[in-house]
Amino acid sequence: MARLSDRAAGAVGSLGEYLAEQRRHAQLSLRQLSDLAGVSNPYLSQIERGLRKPSADVLQQLAKALRISAETLYVRAGILDPDDSAEGTDGRKVAGVVDAVLLDPALNERQKRVLLDVYTSFVRENAAPDEPPATQPPARKRSAD
Template identity: 70%
Template sequence: MASLNVGNLGEYLREQRRQAQLSLRQLADAAGVSNPYLSQIERGLRKPSADILQQLAKALRISAETLYVQAGILDERDRDEVETRAVILADPSINERQKQVLLQIYESFRKENALDAPAVPEGPDVPHGPDTPGTPSDEMPPKTD
């Protein structure tokens, strides 16, 4: 787990709060935290837990994963996968069974694509010979009559 980058998190939270047009007290009430505690988080004096970050994200109507990345709890690389899952789970237009099926399909595609990843580098710098799959010599010669 990465160390918490509390200063940037506080600045980010303050900016999100201002964009949401919420006072410090309004956000604290909506998130279920005390006004002084939220103030200390915004000033970079406190390290909130993942649970507190989740409450703040919900009150701000933003992704909790975004706050986790800002706090250094979640690696940026993991963010896309986590956010995709969160979007699926948050969609009110589909039921719980459908959400679970979508998540299973999503995971199977991710696994399939990881298995299909080329073991040998490809690109313009990789030489292709007559025995290399995918080169023009593997194709059938044009038929002539």
């Protein structure tokens, strides 16, 4: 778990930058977003500047106001690990792809979930290919007669 808390400490600044970017993308002022989310204007400003780490509840309120996934903000804040189990065929974590999907504002939540499900199934399929037992001869190609 130390890995997550280390990541959380480094993610606060990027969370604030991401929130500010999403707020601008939604064409909302700081005051408008604070009103919509039910958080104070100074507190939201401190979050955006990376001075405060908001709770999961505050992140959920902000996500709802911005019409983005709360999960996306949890990942950005280091509260949620995007996908601990997915590994590439070379054993490296594929969190970069998961982050990209979760953070893409062009996708809705259903699309993100479906895309990640498909991606994860492909990664698992390629990471652990089923090998035939050693006692069976390799399959032969059929020739067209």
